[in-house]
Amino acid sequence: MRHDHITSTKQLSRGDIEAILDRASDIAADPSAYADRQEDALLGLLFFEPSTRTKMSFSAAIKRLGGDIVDMGPVDSSSVKKGESLADTARVVEGYADALVMRHPSEGSAQMASEYVDVPLINAGDGAGQHPTQTLLDLYTIRESAGLDGLTIGIMGDLKYGRTVHSLAQALTNFDASQHFVSPESLKLPRNVRYDLHEEGSSIKEHTDLETILPSLDVLYVTRIQEERFPDESEYRAVAGEYQIDADLLSAAKDDLTVMHPLPRVDEIAYDVDETSHAKYFEQAHNGVPVRMALLDTLLEGEP
């Protein structure tokens, strides 16, 4: 892997992905072996919009490697308010840290900022754009529970606006995976995403209901359907209800079906699923730590 910025899933080859996931497996197996790996490293956190789990997960990751954070804090207390350009902010802050993690509401912002800095920069979400570490932890979770090759996966919910889903689908084209997309007609995969998947030679199918394909799935990846995507509440309620799962519905699935969700969930997965062996969404969130440790360790290794 080139030891520089990680701004998009698209820049990662199958080999890059496997190297990171292998290191994450190593870390998960023996975290203490990595406890002092990056003990002099400071990770700069530039979160231009709120985030709980991503920020905590990166903080935990660098600290589990023995390093520490330098946090810009909320944007309303930053120089950004004084009209500073993103490029200037990035150039100042790189002097305080050995690597940067950036979340920003504008698509393309991480890529742009990365062109101004010498330390590695990781995109932790740029609006409707990319969030590569989410994809890596999704892949890690799939690999641990079902394997990435020979996989049959269902991806359900809001497939139109879901950044997480687009990145995951794209990354899965590196592996031998059959992808089934399940959504209401109005929230289908965008044409360009579908086109890209076909171009990659990926085997994908689209459905409007889960039932027919559920029995064949190894993994069911559920995402939230947001009310604000619909013209009125009644239309939302009618549609959303059909894309919720519960323990009863899962009785038609394979015994070893893995249910994933990028969280937070609202009601698209009923609480009774939590008690089943299918539920892997909390583990999936926890996997963010070893995966981000692996990525940070890889990027910082390349530093002088």
Add this chain to the structure above:
Amino acid sequence: MRHDHITSTKQLSRGDIEAILDRASDIAADPSAYADRQEDALLGLLFFEPSTRTKMSFSAAIKRLGGDIVDMGPVDSSSVKKGESLADTARVVEGYADALVMRHPSEGSAQMASEYVDVPLINAGDGAGQHPTQTLLDLYTIRESAGLDGLTIGIMGDLKYGRTVHSLAQALTNFDASQHFVSPESLKLPRNVRYDLHEEGSSIKEHTDLETILPSLDVLYVTRIQEERFPDESEYRAVAGEYQIDADLLSAAKDDLTVMHPLPRVDEIAYDVDETSHAKYFEQAHNGVPVRMALLDTLLEGEP
């Protein structure tokens, strides 16, 4: 002590309390002996409402043990805003830390959250409910300055709404302490708290003014009377003025009277008291660090 969640003072026996205070004394006597005790530990901070001193004190405590924090940050930047349940938040965050500290505006929330997580969870205040580490640092301060057995203590101010006061009074029933409660009629101890204290066989007395009992006190614990408890400002002013102390008033007290306050104070203790040897409220605040170190060290010791 059972090595698990600390959500209420009521779960702590006299033996539990003494074990924690003994360890806190050890730490205060030789902090350097504890400087690397928990060097791989991460403490997750879940503050669903603002707090300065409690959060700083817990941060200092885990860092003085060689560990570090992972902070959720202010609640308006958290997944809670997206409708996530408290149970889900707790289950995600436990994957980032070895123990959790939680403050939340709803009574019972810490207890509820603790049922969903495997790592130790400490309640740092749940609305009108409990705040056990405040009680432990109060007990530590009393023990250091006056001793917990054979103690005569006056507790003054808002005894109706004061969570701090209820917990302290309850905890003192484990020791041979005479408790005198001093407040305006409208802010007396709630009936259920008084009942519980009687049930424990505790010796308590209630007063509307301080003067008659002041000379007999070893400790005077002052709390703030908040204006918002009164129907109008003039009524507040009339009452509050009678429950303020100054150096002049304390001339009637024992030479070694200890004056305590959970802070922040506004004007219930005049600044001229700061200069007297009675004033122990800043020391009391500082005692939060060794006491929380002792508690964290005890809880984390039990971890694999």
Add this chain to the structure above:
Amino acid sequence: MRHDHITSTKQLSRGDIEAILDRASDIAADPSAYADRQEDALLGLLFFEPSTRTKMSFSAAIKRLGGDIVDMGPVDSSSVKKGESLADTARVVEGYADALVMRHPSEGSAQMASEYVDVPLINAGDGAGQHPTQTLLDLYTIRESAGLDGLTIGIMGDLKYGRTVHSLAQALTNFDASQHFVSPESLKLPRNVRYDLHEEGSSIKEHTDLETILPSLDVLYVTRIQEERFPDESEYRAVAGEYQIDADLLSAAKDDLTVMHPLPRVDEIAYDVDETSHAKYFEQAHNGVPVRMALLDTLLEGEP
């Protein structure tokens, strides 16, 4: 240097300044030699108003020394909201840390707070007052690039309200420096600052345009002219435009002219200057880390 509070540039002698800058040079030359110098130190951050770069820079500095921070967080989540006095806040917080850094909107606040605490307190900006570590990093940058003695410096922009400029000008009176002040008539140095500089025997000159003196300068220190200083926008636009620099304008300067700016900039330095060898403003910001490391290391050394 006396090992106590640093609240104003005025308290620093030439010898004090040189000792700090020498240590900062040492640190910059071999940071790893300082990586564990203060490994048990906690630095309390009391930022009563927002700041990005100063707070991040102090955080990086103490962490690069092996220590850590305890952060009060934003003021709206602090006890200050409950009416606590600044003196009380300082006295509580000193129990959580080995040194304090304080930013506050009121001039004189850091000095006042320092009178209540025993641990070293560093002023990180008190309204229109002082910000001594900004001055130290400015001096360090000048010394590294042009030398402090025999220096010819131009200081341009808002000289009336600029706290940074007043402190730097005052500190430069300790050295053999010719100071040229360039500003619109309405934003000239205040009479009292000019008077103090004359009293110190400093060689200063005032100008309304840059061109005549530009060729003689070793350093050009640019500051922002804020729109809110002008009665209307058109007046602002007319004036501000004359105090902006670009690469073309700098072709009349010495080859080794150093351009500095306390940042954030808006448009007073065109982006094409960034590509020239004159641009030292990002390096200047980065120098905050070794300079603050040197100051913290010096102050903490004096601690028991």
